[in-house]
Amino acid sequence: xxxxxxxxxxxxxxxxxKAFELFTDRGFGRTTVEQIAAxxxxxxxxxxxxxxxxxxxxxxxxxxxxxxxxxxxxxxPPMNVPDGLQGVVERVLDQMESNPDRVRTVYELADQTxxxxxxxxxVIWRWRDELSTELVHRLTADSDQPLAGESIGFTAALAAGIxxxxxxxxxxTWVENPAGTDAKALAxxxxxxxxxxxxxxxxxxx
Amino acid sequence: xxxxxxxxxxxxxxxxxKAFELFTDRGFGRTTVEQIAAxxxxxxxxxxxxxxxxxxxxxxxxxxxxxxxxxxxxxxPPMNVPDGLQGVVERVLDQMESNPDRVRTVYELADQTxxxxxxxxxVIWRWRDELSTELVHRLTADSDQPLAGESIGFTAALAAGIxxxxxxxxxxTWVENPAGTDAKALAxxxxxxxxxxxxxxxxxxx
DNA sequence: AGTAATATGGAAGTGACTACCATATGACAC
DNA sequence: GTGTCATATGGTAGTCACTTCCATATTACT
Numbered sequence: 210x211x212x213x214x215x216x217x218x219x220x221x222x223x224x225x226x227k228a229f230e231l232f233t234d235r236g237f238g239r240t241t242v243e244q245i246a247a248x249x250x251x252x253x254x255x256x257x258x259x260x261x262x263x264x265x266x267x268x269x270x271x272x273x274x275x276x277x278x279x280x281x282x283x284x285x286p287p288m289n290v291p292d293g294l295q296g297v298v299e300r301v302l303d304q305m306e307s308n309p310d311r312v313r314t315v316y317e318l319a320d321q322t323x324x325x326x327x328x329x330x331x332v333i334w335r336w337r338d339e340l341s342t343e344l345v346h347r348l349t350a351d352s353d354q355p356l357a358g359e360s361i362g363f364t365a366a367l368a369a370g371i372x373x374x375x376x377x378x379x380x381x382t383w384v385e386n387p388a389g390t391d392a393k394a395l396a397x398x399x400x401x402x403x404x405x406x407x408x409x410x411x412x413x414x415x
Numbered sequence: 416x417x418x419x420x421x422x423x424x425x426x427x428x429x430x431x432x433k434a435f436e437l438f439t440d441r442g443f444g445r446t447t448v449e450q451i452a453a454x455x456x457x458x459x460x461x462x463x464x465x466x467x468x469x470x471x472x473x474x475x476x477x478x479x480x481x482x483x484x485x486x487x488x489x490x491x492p493p494m495n496v497p498d499g500l501q502g503v504v505e506r507v508l509d510q511m512e513s514n515p516d517r518v519r520t521v522y523e524l525a526d527q528t529x530x531x532x533x534x535x536x537x538v539i540w541r542w543r544d545e546l547s548t549e550l551v552h553r554l555t556a557d558s559d560q561p562l563a564g565e566s567i568g569f570t571a572a573l574a575a576g577i578x579x580x581x582x583x584x585x586x587x588t589w590v591e592n593p594a595g596t597d598a599k600a601l602a603x604x605x606x607x608x609x610x611x612x613x614x615x616x617x618x619x620x621x
Numbered sequence: 622a623g624t625a626a627t628a629t630g631g632a633a634g635t636g637a638c639t640a641c642c643a644t645a646t647g648a649c650a651c
Numbered sequence: 652g653t654g655t656c657a658t659a660t661g662g663t664a665g666t667c668a669c670t671t672c673c674a675t676a677t678t679a680c681t
Contacts, residue, residue: 213647213658241636252661257638323537330536331529363588367605370580378572399573402608419627419678448668458630463669 221259224249228266233314237267237322264328267318270311271329274304275336283343290344291403294372297340298400301376302383302392309387316384333373341369368403375399427465430455434472439520443473443528470534473524476517477535480510481542489549496550497609500578503546504606507582508589508598515593522590539579547575574609581605 227248231240242263246253260266278300282293305312319326344365375396383390433454437446448469452459466472484506488499511518525532550571581602589598 211648216647217659242638243636253637254639254662255660258659261638263637324533326540327530327533327537330540331533334532334536363584363601363605366584366587367580367608370584371577371608374573374576374580378569378576381572382569395569399569402573402577405611417679422678423628447666460631460670461629464628467669469668 220249220251220255224251224256224259225266225269229314232267232318237263237318237325262328264325267315267325268328268332270308271315272332274301275332276339277304279336279340279343282340287347290347290368291400293347294368294403295397295400298372298376298379298396299393302379302396305380305383306392312380313384333377337369337373340372341366344368371402372400375402426455426457426461430457430462430465431472431475435520438473438524443469443524443531468534470531473521473531474534474538476514477521478538480507481538482545483510485542485546485549488546493553496553496574497606499553500574500609501603501606504578504582504585504602505599508585508602511586511589512598518586519590539583543575543579546578547572550575577608578606581608 224245228240228245231245231248234240242256243253245263245266246256249256260269265272278297281300282297285293285296315329319329341362342365345361348361348365379392379396379399382395383392430451434446434451437451437454440446448462449459451469451472452462455462466475471478484503487506488503491499491502521535525535547568548571551567554567554571585598585602585605588601589596
């Protein structure tokens with residue numbers, strides 16, 4: 210790695226760290242980009258070359274966690290879709306559990322500031338869409354499948370959406386009570402949905 | 416209804432209509448709030464009293480469609496959760512199908528402009544959260560349930576998320592091919608997930 | 622008609638983000 | 652080392668969404 214890329218990485222990390230300091234200190238809305246740039250000792254225009262929006266500063270961690278797991282899936286040999294998705298979920302949860310403070314901070318900032326929540330949602334949506342297209346590849350490329358071509362897109366989107374839901378709900382539960390939650394077990398149980406296990410809902414008499 | 420509220424409704428509708436005209440004409444990003452205000456013959460500050468953000472102008476229709484269905488559920492007598500959610504989905508699809516042009520326009524604007532997509536995501540998330548809490552009410556208030564108190568929140572969030580997914584994927588499919596898609600039938604099939612039907616995925620040999 | 626409540630328009634300001642240009646710095650051939 | 656080129660940086664000026672505040676106008680109520 211050349212000196213150039215090394216400094217790039219360092220600057221990137223410095224900006225991110227200083228931003229999180231300021232955000233946790235005065236809050237997202239009360240921190241200006243100029244303040245972050247000043248704290249990281251770079252010009253505002255340089256900061257924008259690293260992070261295109263203020264919100265991306267907050268969400269970089271979530272982004273790399275999610276898309277890292279997706280890259281893992283892309284490198285896997287053919288396997289049944291529920292197994293692959295199970296692996297994806299566990300990879301994401303591993304990332305989250307390895308950095309609980311970051312996760313908590315991101316959640317707090319998203320709760321407080323609607324623009325952060327909005328950007329978080331788009332990151333998650335984009336991930337879900339890419340996961341969906343990856344599933345389509347896996348279902349069509351490997352062999353001739355019994356499913357009709359049209360409904361594959363529908364099914365894949367649904368499966369990707371459910372996977373995303375399981376991650377969201379599991380992480381949410383875990384963030385609210387980290388000690389008392391076995392995130393992986395919870396997710397494994399929820400993923401039974403894909404395998405036809407249904408969802409344990411009580412019946413209600415009218 | 417007094418004269419005051421009548422004029423309010425008229426102004427609101429006028430602003431919305433003019434905004435859609437301009438958006439479809441020059442695009443969302445190339446339309447300024449001042450232009451919308453001028454076209455509706457109101458001051459910019461008045462416009463902001465009706466719509467807190469530019470994006471809400473686009474998303475009002477989606478919002479009322481979704482939350483209208485939620486209000487319907489709140490008025491329903493106790494019933495099994497999957498049946499209630501099925502009704503919610505069908506109400507939403509009814510709204511969408513009754514105004515296909517609006518739906519298509521919203522989709523196009525969300526595709527082109529990331530901030531619209533982001534706001535759309537938050538509207539949908541908020542709706543999902545409210546649906547989830549409504550499910551918790553229904554599952555706890557009516558009778559004593561066999562489910563443990565802790566896991567009800569988890570299960571309800573999962574069910575609400577899946578419902579949201581079904582709506583999203585169904586509407587997406589329908590928007591791409593309105594003529595050849597029976598949205599309600601598609602959604603009904605997908606909602607079988609909640610009832611333990613699983614998802615029709617082919618197996619893959621390694 | 623008179624008064625209170627509320628809706629409107631405009632002006633001034635904040636801050637995120639963009640476009641652009643001059644300058645500095647690491648990379649590479651010699 | 653030295654010169655050259657590609658790229659990274661800092662600063663400036665500007666756009667536009669959105670906020671705050673105040674003076675004025677319009678509706679509702681007695």
